Amino acid sequence: MTESQRLGPLADPAQFTDALNIAGYAADDLKRLLRAMLTIRFAEEAVADLVETGEAVCPCHLGIGQEAIAVGVSSALRRTDRVYGNHRSHSHYLALGGELFAMYAEILGRKTGASQGMGGSMHLYAPEVGFSGSVPIVGATIPIAVGAGLAAKMDGKGDVAVTYFGDGACEEGVVHESLNMAAVYKLPVLFVCENNLYASHLDIGLRQPSDSTARFAKAHSIPYRVIDGNDVTAVIKAAGELVKAAREGGGPGFLEAVTFRWRGHVGPKEDIDVGVRRKPEILAAWRHRDPVRRLRDSMIEADLVTSVDVEKTCADIKCTVAKAVANARKADYPGTNALLDLVYAPRRHQ
Amino acid sequence: MSAPVSYAEAILQAFRYLLGNYPEVFAIGQGLWSPWYVGASMKDLDKEFGQARVIDTPISELATTGAAIGASLNGYRPIVIHPRMDFMVLATDQIVNQAAKWRHMLGGKSPAVTIRGIVNRGGEQGAQHSQALHAWYAHVPGLRVVMPATPEDARDLLIAATLCDDPVLYIDDRWLYDLSAEMPPPGPIDLTTQLPKVLRVGTDITLVAASYSVTLARKAAEVLAKKGVSAEVIDLRIVNPLDHGTTCASVKKTGRLLAIDGGWRTCGLAGEIIAGAVESLPPSAFRARPRRITLPDAPAPTSKLLEKVYYPNTERVVAAVEEMLAE
Numbered sequence A: 001m002t003e004s005q006r007l008g009p010l011a012d013p014a015q016f017t018d019a020l021n022i023a024g025y026a027a028d029d030l031k032r033l034l035r036a037m038l039t040i041r042f043a044e045e046a047v048a049d050l051v052e053t054g055e056a057v058c059p060c061h062l063g064i065g066q067e068a069i070a071v072g073v074s075s076a077l078r079r080t081d082r083v084y085g086n087h088r089s090h091s092h093y094l095a096l097g098g099e100l101f102a103m104y105a106e107i108l109g110r111k112t113g114a115s116q117g118m119g120g121s122m123h124l125y126a127p128e129v130g131f132s133g134s135v136p137i138v139g140a141t142i143p144i145a146v147g148a149g150l151a152a153k154m155d156g157k158g159d160v161a162v163t164y165f166g167d168g169a170c171e172e173g174v175v176h177e178s179l180n181m182a183a184v185y186k187l188p189v190l191f192v193c194e195n196n197l198y199a200s201h202l203d204i205g206l207r208q209p210s211d212s213t214a215r216f217a218k219a220h221s222i223p224y225r226v227i228d229g230n231d232v233t234a235v236i237k238a239a240g241e242l243v244k245a246a247r248e249g250g251g252p253g254f255l256e257a258v259t260f261r262w263r264g265h266v267g268p269k270e271d272i273d274v275g276v277r278r279k280p281e282i283l284a285a286w287r288h289r290d291p292v293r294r295l296r297d298s299m300i301e302a303d304l305v306t307s308v309d310v311e312k313t314c315a316d317i318k319c320t321v322a323k324a325v326a327n328a329r330k331a332d333y334p335g336t337n338a339l340l341d342l343v344y345a346p347r348r349h350q
Numbered sequence B: 001m002s003a004p005v006s007y008a009e010a011i012l013q014a015f016r017y018l019l020g021n022y023p024e025v026f027a028i029g030q031g032l033w034s035p036w037y038v039g040a041s042m043k044d045l046d047k048e049f050g051q052a053r054v055i056d057t058p059i060s061e062l063a064t065t066g067a068a069i070g071a072s073l074n075g076y077r078p079i080v081i082h083p084r085m086d087f088m089v090l091a092t093d094q095i096v097n098q099a100a101k102w103r104h105m106l107g108g109k110s111p112a113v114t115i116r117g118i119v120n121r122g123g124e125q126g127a128q129h130s131q132a133l134h135a136w137y138a139h140v141p142g143l144r145v146v147m148p149a150t151p152e153d154a155r156d157l158l159i160a161a162t163l164c165d166d167p168v169l170y171i172d173d174r175w176l177y178d179l180s181a182e183m184p185p186p187g188p189i190d191l192t193t194q195l196p197k198v199l200r201v202g203t204d205i206t207l208v209a210a211s212y213s214v215t216l217a218r219k220a221a222e223v224l225a226k227k228g229v230s231a232e233v234i235d236l237r238i239v240n241p242l243d244h245g246t247t248c249a250s251v252k253k254t255g256r257l258l259a260i261d262g263g264w265r266t267c268g269l270a271g272e273i274i275a276g277a278v279e280s281l282p283p284s285a286f287r288a289r290p291r292r293i294t295l296p297d298a299p300a301p302t303s304k305l306l307e308k309v310y311y312p313n314t315e316r317v318v319a320a321v322e323e324m325l326a327e
C-alpha cells in the first residue's frame, strides 16, 4: 500500500487543530457558516436530550462533530440540486435549510413531520430545499443519486445530484457499481464520503486494508479530493470545485472528508455503541479538532466576531431550537388511515 | 432439566455447543465482536472460540453470505448472521439464486450453510428496520426455513439447521428474547425429521402460527380458556418445507382454523396454512370459514400510534376467534 492511498496525518486528531484559513471570505458569509454549524450542533444535542428522556423513541444517529461537511457541501449547491442522505442525516437536511420544526416533528412521529411522521430520524425528506431523502439501508441512496444525476443530465440544466455516505458504505458492492456507472456515463454526481473512521463498533482498520476510501474513486477514474472534514473552508473549496466540474459536464466527483463522530453509533452516549477499540483519549483529541470551535476561534482571532457575539448567537439558536421542539411536541400524530393510504399513489383522475 | 433459560441465552447455548463440538462450524457476520450489537445471543463467543472462527465482517452482506456458501461447499458448516432481516435482503442473490439451487441445478451437493436473519421490529424503527420476510424466502424451493417460537427450539433448531446438509434460513425474533423455559441438555438433531408441535390441546378451534405469533396464539388461548373456549395451538417451527399434516389433523377435530402470522397478508404464510388445510380436508370438515390474522399490506410505520394498529396482538386474536365461533 503506497502512502498516497492512506489518510496519514488527516486521520490524526492531533493535527489540523489550528486556525482555519479564512482569508478571502466575507465576514457575513463566515457568520452564516458558523450559524449553520452551530444550529446543527445544538439541534442534535436537543435530539440527544429527547432520546435520553425517552421522548424520542426512533433510532437517532447523531453526527455531532461532523457539522462542517454538510455545511460546506451545501454552500456549493442550489435548490434544484438533488441531495440524498443516509441514517445519519440531520446535518445534511438542516444544512440545506430543512426546517427544524419538521425534523423534530418527524423524530416524534407527528403528522407535520418532514416525512409526514412516517419515517422518524432515519427518514428525512425536504424536497423544497433539495433534500431528496435519507434512508438507513447502508449504501442505498448511492445508486439512487446516480439515477438523479442521470435525470439531471437528461434535463440539461446543470443540476447535480449528491449522495452522502460513510466509510462503511464503501464495503457494499453497490457503491462500486454506482461509481463505475457514474463515471462511464459522465453523470453530474458528487459522492461525499464522510469518513469518520468508524462503522458502528468497528474502526476502519478492522474492515478495510486502507483507511482512505478515495482509492475507489481513483479506481474508477473519478476526480477526487481528500480533505480535513472538520475544516469548513476546505470542504467548501473541494466541494465547490467538484460541483462546478459536474455542472459543466465533467462527470462525477468524489469528496472524502475525514472526520469523527463523537457519540455512539446510535443514540446519545459517548461510551456505549462506540468502537470496540476506541479509547476516551481518542475522543478527547477529536473534540479538540472540533469543526465548530475551529471556525469560531478563527473568526474571533481575525476580529470578525467577539466571543460575546458568539454567545449571543448561541443563545439565539438554542432558543429557536427549543421553540421548534416545543411546537413539535404539540403536533398531532398521523391518522391511522395513513398506514394504508400512503402505500400506493392515489388513483389518477380520468 | 436446567434452570430456566431465555430464548436469547438458548441461541448462545446453541452456538457454544456447535462451536465447541464441531470444528467445521464457524460464525460470520456483522456485529460479532461487539458487546452492543446482536445482543446477548452471541455474547463473548469471539473471546471463547477466537476471532478466527467468530468473524466480524465489513458491511458486505452479499459477499459475506456468498463467502459462507463457498466455505460450506468446501468442507465447513458456516453460520452467517444478519443482525436484521432487512439487511439480509442485500444477500438475496446468494441465498435465492445460489444456495437454494446449487444442489438441484448442478446435480451435486448442497451448501451446508445456515443463514440467521433476525427479526427486529417495533420501537419506531420504521419501514427498513422491521421486516419479517420469512414468506418470501419460504417460497424458494431448496431453502429450508425455520422459525423457533420457544427457547428450546431457539437452541435446537439452530443446532439442527447447522448440522443439516442443506442451506437453512434460521429466523429468530427479538420480541422473543426474554421468553424463558427449562430444557434438557443439547444434543445433535436431524432437521429433516422435525414436525410442527401441538403446544396446547383444544377442541373448539385450531390456532396455527410460527415464531412470535405462537406467543400471541398461546396468550389468546389462555384468555379464551377463561371464557370457556378450548383452543388448540400449533407451532409450525419449520415453514419450508411446510408440513400441513398436524394442522389438518387438528382441524378435523376442531372444525375451525385461524392462522396467525407476523408477515404481510398477500402471498403470505397465513394464506399458505389455510390453503394447505382447505386443499386436504372436505368442506364438511369446516364449521366456520378459516381466517387469518396478519400485518396489513403496508410497510412498517414509525409513529407509535400507527405501530399499535399495525402489529397483531392477543386481543385481535381473541376477537377473531369469537367471531368464528359465532358464525
Ligand SMILES: Cc1ncc(C[n+]2csc(CCOP(=O)(O)OP(=O)(O)O)c2C)c(N)n1
Residues within 6 Å of the ligand: A087, A088, A136, A137, A138, A165, A166, A167, A168, A169, A170, A196, A198, A199, A200, A265, B030, B059, B061, B087, B090
Ligand atoms: C445494508 C445494511 N447493513 C447494515 C446496516 C447496519 N448499519 C447501520 S449504519 C452502519 C454503519 C455505517 O457506517 P458508515 O457507512 O461508516 O456510516 P457512519 O455510521 O459511520 O456515519 C451499519 C453497519 C444497515 N443499516 N444496512
